[in-house]
Amino acid sequence: MSVKELVERYCRTSKLPHIWCPGCGNGIIMGAVMRALDKADIDQDKTVIVSGIGCSSRAPGYMNFDTLHTTHGRALAYATGVKMANPDLNVVVLTGDGDCSAIGGNHLIHAARRNINLTVVVFNNSIYGMTGGQYSPLTPTHSYATTAPYGSIDRNFDLCKLVQAAGGTYVARGTTYHTRQLVDQIVAGLGHNGFSFIEVITQCPMYFGRKNKFPSAVDMLKWQQEHAVPVKAAAKMTSEQLAGKFLIGELYHEEAPEYTAVYEKEVIAKARGEVK
Amino acid sequence: MPVPTERKAQLLSGNEACVQGAIAAGVRFFAGYPITPSTEIAEGLAVELPKIGGKFIQMEDEIASMGAVIGASLAGLKSMTATSGPGFSLKQENIGFAALTEIPCVIVNVQRYGPSTGLPTSPAQGDIMQARWGTHGDHPAIALMPASVREAFDLTVQAVNLSEELRTPVILLMDEVVGHMRERVELPATDEITVVNRVKPTEDPEHFLPYKPGPNLVPPMPAFGDGYRFHVTGLVHNETGFPSGKGKDGNILVRRLLAKIEQRQPSIAQAELYQADDADIVIVAAGSVARSARAAVKEARAQGLKLGLVRPITAWPFPAEAINSVATTAKAMIVAEMNLGQMIIEVERAACGRVPVIGLNRIDAELITPQDIIARAQEVTKNVR
Amino acid sequence: MNSEVAHIDINEKWCKGCGICIAFCPAKVLVAREDGKAAVANIEACTRCGLCELRCPDYAISVGGKQHASTN
Numbered sequence A: 001m002s003v004k005e006l007v008e009r010y011c012r013t014s015k016l017p018h019i020w021c022p023g024c025g026n027g028i029i030m031g032a033v034m035r036a037l038d039k040a041d042i043d044q045d046k047t048v049i050v051s052g053i054g055c056s057s058r059a060p061g062y063m064n065f066d067t068l069h070t071t072h073g074r075a076l077a078y079a080t081g082v083k084m085a086n087p088d089l090n091v092v093v094l095t096g097d098g099d100c101s102a103i104g105g106n107h108l109i110h111a112a113r114r115n116i117n118l119t120v121v122v123f124n125n126s127i128y129g130m131t132g133g134q135y136s137p138l139t140p141t142h143s144y145a146t147t148a149p150y151g152s153i154d155r156n157f158d159l160c161k162l163v164q165a166a167g168g169t170y171v172a173r174g175t176t177y178h179t180r181q182l183v184d185q186i187v188a189g190l191g192h193n194g195f196s197f198i199e200v201i202t203q204c205p206m207y208f209g210r211k212n213k214f215p216s217a218v219d220m221l222k223w224q225q226e227h228a229v230p231v232k233a234a235a236k237m238t239s240e241q242l243a244g245k246f247l248i249g250e251l252y253h254e255e256a257p258e259y260t261a262v263y264e265k266e267v268i269a270k271a272r273g274e275v276k
Numbered sequence B: 001m002p003v004p005t006e007r008k009a010q011l012l013s014g015n016e017a018c019v020q021g022a023i024a025a026g027v028r029f030f031a032g033y034p035i036t037p038s039t040e041i042a043e044g045l046a047v048e049l050p051k052i053g054g055k056f057i058q059m060e061d062e063i064a065s066m067g068a069v070i071g072a073s074l075a076g077l078k079s080m081t082a083t084s085g086p087g088f089s090l091k092q093e094n095i096g097f098a099a100l101t102e103i104p105c106v107i108v109n110v111q112r113y114g115p116s117t118g119l120p121t122s123p124a125q126g127d128i129m130q131a132r133w134g135t136h137g138d139h140p141a142i143a144l145m146p147a148s149v150r151e152a153f154d155l156t157v158q159a160v161n162l163s164e165e166l167r168t169p170v171i172l173l174m175d176e177v178v179g180h181m182r183e184r185v186e187l188p189a190t191d192e193i194t195v196v197n198r199v200k201p202t203e204d205p206e207h208f209l210p211y212k213p214g215p216n217l218v219p220p221m222p223a224f225g226d227g228y229r230f231h232v233t234g235l236v237h238n239e240t241g242f243p244s245g246k247g248k249d250g251n252i253l254v255r256r257l258l259a260k261i262e263q264r265q266p267s268i269a270q271a272e273l274y275q276a277d278d279a280d281i282v283i284v285a286a287g288s289v290a291r292s293a294r295a296a297v298k299e300a301r302a303q304g305l306k307l308g309l310v311r312p313i314t315a316w317p318f319p320a321e322a323i324n325s326v327a328t329t330a331k332a333m334i335v336a337e338m339n340l341g342q343m344i345i346e347v348e349r350a351a352c353g354r355v356p357v358i359g360l361n362r363i364d365a366e367l368i369t370p371q372d373i374i375a376r377a378q379e380v381t382k383n384v385r
Numbered sequence C: 001m002n003s004e005v006a007h008i009d010i011n012e013k014w015c016k017g018c019g020i021c022i023a024f025c026p027a028k029v030l031v032a033r034e035d036g037k038a039a040v041a042n043i044e045a046c047t048r049c050g051l052c053e054l055r056c057p058d059y060a061i062s063v064g065g066k067q068h069a070s071t072n
């Protein structure tokens, strides 16, 4: 499908061009999500896109589905309600690093723990974009932000490890540079029956870039290109070689009972006396 | 214990009656987080909902519960949550979201003593103003205050119905006493209960404007998955549902949200009047305090003191007309409440200075007794003569 | 590899001139105009890899011709 057809079909074209800054990765990720939905051949009328608050969380407004732009941090809570109420709907959550790991961190670990069938795509730009460049729980230590004028002293989360430890059953990391792989990761997440989590390393040239000596979006993508190591390649590398790098690809995958299915099979069946 | 199809007397608590009312009104989704004194509602629905194919989920906190309830309502199920004090505070931001985006849902708040953790198992009526103004910005509010177990059932049904009819969050504002007390009640049979369902759009998705109000100022509401592909946002939006960023649209939207409640006929505001017509002193009391007030009226009349009662059934919209109707005949009004003076502000406003309005307030975690009320009435009688 | 000459469409209205497509085009097909927006300079070199399409944050660039690789 050409990009024109893609946009025509999956975007609310009258809302474009979008509000994001020149070079912002949000558009790349939204494009990858639309391509993945197309590749996965989902039913557009049975798919709900849910987001929180932030630059990234504006994406659903551009997407031609049932879309829900909630409150800051709470996308996963709303999405859990949607999915529980009607498990036939495909529910995709688009969220920012601050949205899902700071204010929404608790909802993230609990949605993962339940293994409810949601596909979560995190736009990790290492910063709070919408509010003008404050540090987030994913801002790398010693990076600069408006609220970390001397460099952040906070240790940043490895969100993929967190989600895996919490019980998420499909975990992958991609980047806006490795776009083709990113599409495939989201396709895999959509196909997985359980809590799927795709962290996307992306660029906010406007705030993270400016504060941290990246003159342009291109420089930020080059940084991704140089620092991302595919999981397979990493297996053959020493820890010195891996220092300062980050892994991309499928990081974890397991089949486990999915929450809404278990509710149906166990709770409803027991309540009705159909099984003991 | 599903709602009986025929009338049958049973011994129930207010919280249990609320569970039955929810089921009877068609609630099929509940999300909550345990907190005294509301927990029995969650426990009851955890048992009952799956029996009829409904969904119960215990979320990680009250914020999540409120979010899940809104999500489930958008997916087409009548949805409810229940909480108390601290949990009610946590829900506020998302209650505002439901108000602005017009998502039907019911929030039960079994009031307990606050602020903060306060006295978790002690009764209070300290959330009357929070039920009105808890979330930020101007917004509509409906809050119902049952005074008996039977009324806990009826008002739960009414709360669900109003939320569905008007597409707005509705608060069932119980207090600990009503929630926990047990009474013998006869619940109405299924066919005696009016159940209201949200109106769905009739136009095809092509021509559908998700926030174009119907004649009652309420926009018809499809469910996610119905093929309308609509957008829901907590940003100010116009009829398309998309954010407009314009104050002009905020003005239209927020005024309509209030107007749809104000202009509903018959008015949502309700009060019960008990021996109020000829009363020298009218007690205004709601929830469990109204029970003491009713006893006080009987006792005082036996002693020759003409008391009467106005019992607001809706805290919001406040039944100002009922107050008005007695403000010219009574010599004084006593507003009895388990807080330091919340409802009294509305009573004073409705009475417009035509009659002295005096507070009777307790916050020592003890009930306001009929004796408290009579004693205050006697005092007032001396002073107003 | 590629017998047909490709066709690249740039939507000037949507292009924000970020330069991503230009910087990462493996065949160096694109250049920046004076205003920073992308322009085609060397269409013959285009292999229709589709990377510019995939990475353009603004859906402003599309590669025409049959069976380009962008979504497969």
Ligand SMILES: Cc1ncc(C[n+]2csc(CCOP(=O)(O)OP(=O)(O)O)c2C)c(N)n1
Pocket (backbone or CB within 6 Å): A053, A054, A055, A056, A057, A072, A095, A096, A097, A098, A099, A100, A123, A125, A127, A128, A129, A130, A131, A136
């Ligand atoms: C309860 C609440 N607190 C704070 C805010 C302000 N706020 C809006 S967006 C945002 C951060 C967004 O950062 P992130 O999730 O990383 O998304 P980005 O904008 O970078 O895409 C904050 C703090 C809010 N809207 N609501």
Ligand code: SF4
Pocket (backbone or CB within 6 Å): A019, A020, A021, A023, A024, A025, A026, A055, A056, A125, A129, A130, A203, A204, A205, A206, A207
């Ligand atoms: S501020 Fe950053 S995240 Fe937000 S649109 Fe601009 S570049 Fe993107």
Ligand code: SF4
Pocket (backbone or CB within 6 Å): C010, C014, C015, C016, C017, C018, C019, C020, C021, C022, C036, C037, C038, C055, C056, C057, C058, C059, C060, C061
């Ligand atoms: S990537 Fe897109 S927005 Fe950026 S310069 Fe190229 S066409 Fe323009």
